[in-house]
Amino acid sequence: AQSVTQPDIHITVSEGASLELRCNYSYGATPYLFWYVQSPGQGLQLLLKYFSGDTLVQGIKGFEAEFKRSQSSFNLRKPSVHWSDAAEYFCAVLAGGTSYGKLTFGQGTILTVHP
Amino acid sequence: EPEVTQTPSHQVTQMGQEVILRCVPISNHLYFYWYRQILGQKVEFLVSFYNNEISEKSEIFDDQFSVERPDGSNFTLKIRSTKLEDSAMYFCASKGQGGNEQFFGPGTRLTVL
Numbered sequence: 001a002q003s004v005t006q007p008d009i010h011i012t013v014s015e016g017a018s019l020e021l022r023c024n025y026s027y028g029a030t031p032y033l034f035w036y037v038q039s040p041g042q043g044l045q046l047l048l049k050y051f052s053g054d055t056l057v058q059g060i061k062g063f064e065a066e067f068k069r070s071q072s073s074f075n076l077r078k079p080s081v082h083w084s085d086a087a088e089y090f091c092a093v094l095a096g097g098t099s100y101g102k103l104t105f106g107q108g109t110i111l112t113v114h115p
Numbered sequence: 116e117p118e119v120t121q122t123p124s125h126q127v128t129q130m131g132q133e134v135i136l137r138c139v140p141i142s143n144h145l146y147f148y149w150y151r152q153i154l155g156q157k158v159e160f161l162v163s164f165y166n167n168e169i170s171e172k173s174e175i176f177d178d179q180f181s182v183e184r185p186d187g188s189n190f191t192l193k194i195r196s197t198k199l200e201d202s203a204m205y206f207c208a209s210k211g212q213g214g215n216e217q218f219f220g221p222g223t224r225l226t227v228l
Contacts, residue, residue, distance in 0.1 A: 008206060032215050034216075034217075041219060043119075043206060043219045043220055043221035043222050044158070044206065044219040046216060046218075048116075049215070051215060078221075090157075090158060094215060101163075101215075102148070102160040102163055102171060102173075103148075103150070103160060103217060104160065105157045105158040105159070106157060107156075107157045108157060108158075111205075
């Protein structure tokens with residue numbers, strides 16, 4: 001069965017600093033990978049996704065993520081964090097090959113941004 | 116831009132009562148899902164629904180839970196006899212034919228007293 005690990009429960013960065021949120025997955029075949037963001041009281045918004053092809057994917061709000069098969073990782077990055085990026089971030093994997101496949105989420109990483 | 120909507124945003128109920136959480140998926144989507152997130156924990160899959168039947172369900176989705184698409188627009192999750200441990204945020208999601216992206220609603224926070 002697939003699983004997702006986000007090793008960092010809470011990360012604090014200063015506004016303008018770079019950011020990297022870690023995600024490791026376990027899945028036997030090529031995974032479909034996602035990053036979602038959840039602001040307080042809000043639902044889950046998709047930031048970006050990887051299905052195949054270029055291993056560096058660009059998303060909304062200036063985020064990008066790199067798929068590294070050898071490390072089973074899909075880390076999320078942003079070169080310069082804004083105060084509005086403070087939220088909880090979830091990495092998720094979708095079991096490929098099933099049209100109605102379920103998402104398996106990581107534990108989430110809470111991002112705090114200091115001015 | 117089309118979006119998934121959920122009602123109510125917050126539901127408070129007494130233990131043992133039945134609750135129905137409602138979702139309106141994106142109109143041309145065919146695959147529907149319920150997930151839940153207990154406070155401080157990860158988002159967990161409950162059930163997927165396609166072609167008017169359950170496609171897959173997790174071990175959480177026991178006989179106390181049921182899903183229904185009563186008409187062409189709504190997708191509901193019913194909990195027959197709520198327990199304290201059912202307190203969570205419940206998210207509905209939908210997906211179109213041929214796509215892999217699930218679109219999530221804003222969630223319903225269920226509080227069982």
